[in-house]
Amino acid sequence: xxxxxxxxxxxxxxxxxxxxxxxxxxxxxxxxxxxxxxxxxxxxxxxxxxxxxxxxxxxxxxxxxxxxxxxxxxxxxxxxxxxxxxxxxxxxxxxxxxxxxxxxxxxxxxxxxxxxxxxxxxxxxxxxxxxxxxxxxxxxxxxxxxxxxxxxxxxxx
Amino acid sequence: xxxxxxxxxxxxxxxxxxxxxxxxxxxxxxxxxxxxxxxxxxxxxxxxxxxxxxxxxxxxxxxxxxxxxxxxxxxxxxxxxxxxxxxxxxxxxxxxxxxxxxxxxxxxxxxxxxxxxxxxxxxxxxxxxxxxxxxxxxxxxxxxxxxxxxxxxxxxx
Numbered sequence: 663x664x665x666x667x668x669x670x671x672x673x674x675x676x677x678x679x680x681x682x683x684x685x686x687x688x689x690x691x692x693x694x695x696x697x698x699x700x701x702x703x704x705x706x707x708x709x710x711x712x713x714x715x716x717x718x719x720x721x722x723x724x725x726x727x728x729x730x731x732x733x734x735x736x737x738x739x740x741x742x743x744x745x746x747x748x749x750x751x752x753x754x755x756x757x758x759x760x761x762x763x764x765x766x767x768x769x770x771x772x773x774x775x776x777x778x779x780x781x782x783x784x785x786x787x788x789x790x791x792x793x794x795x796x797x798x799x800x801x802x803x804x805x806x807x808x809x810x811x812x813x814x815x816x817x818x819x
Numbered sequence: 820x821x822x823x824x825x826x827x828x829x830x831x832x833x834x835x836x837x838x839x840x841x842x843x844x845x846x847x848x849x850x851x852x853x854x855x856x857x858x859x860x861x862x863x864x865x866x867x868x869x870x871x872x873x874x875x876x877x878x879x880x881x882x883x884x885x886x887x888x889x890x891x892x893x894x895x896x897x898x899x900x901x902x903x904x905x906x907x908x909x910x911x912x913x914x915x916x917x918x919x920x921x922x923x924x925x926x927x928x929x930x931x932x933x934x935x936x937x938x939x940x941x942x943x944x945x946x947x948x949x950x951x952x953x954x955x956x957x958x959x960x961x962x963x964x965x966x967x968x969x970x971x972x973x974x975x976x
């Protein structure tokens with residue numbers, strides 16, 4: 663069966679923050695998510711009652727970087743195991759979609775001021791969802807040691 | 820500035836589970852995420868080392884249900900506040916994208932067996948990411964009382 667394709671239209675963009683992606687040190691980065699003018703500011707009504715936001719965005723700056731779906735070492739680190747694209751969160755992935763949780767600083771009109779979003783300036787945002795505690799795991803969580811290593815300085819200031 | 824549109828191609832589909840969406844009682848639902856044949860099984864290599872999966876999928880069964888972005892009462896509950904579409908996780912939203920965390924039961928070939936995924940049979944999946952503890956909130960989390968009420972029976976068996 664052929665896979666159906668979908669068209670996705672950005673609901674907004676990331677403004678400010680970093681202009682290039684770096685592997686680490688995203689924790690103190692401040693940016694604004696500016697929603698499109700076709701949405702009224704009341705599309706954000708009530709968002710400030712939540713402390714955190716889940717942002718779904720596009721890794722638009724990748725260009726034509728090839729997407730390797732097969733198993734490889736994350737960040738080229740041969741001391742970490744080879745894992746497939748669906749077992750890691752690398753940017754060069756099918757559909758180039760990132761999902762990230764950041765802190766809501768304040769909401770002003772069509773602008774959501776955030777802290778600790780790992781998306782660069784100009785990133786198209788395809789959805790915003792309030793971060794809901796109950797949507798997290800309902801059973802014990804575990805993960806392999808390599809991802810703990812990888813994340814060690816990710817949010818450092 | 821006109822918003823650029825993107826084409827998104829499913830990486831797989833949800834097979835099994837519920838055939839219709841209900842508001843509640845998703846916790847015990849078991850389903851399989853079957854990835855497309857254009858991906859080798861090793862695109863899932865290492866995923867079983869994680870206990871949970873973040874699934875990005877499309878609410879494809881909505882049809883032409885209109886999308887209200889302005890403030891409204893979630894589930895029509897007038898005892899809850901009016902909130903905008905970006906302050907709730909309702910299905911009828913711009914780009915109709917859902918993000919959900921479920922338990923990984925096992926991985927077999929191109930199939931990921933999961934428990935507690937709130938997506939119905941046939942849902943197109945546009946990305947799979949391992950659930951990484953460190954990607955969660957780094958500061959204290961709070962949310963308004965209405966969402967705690969809304970989620971009260973969401974994961975009940």
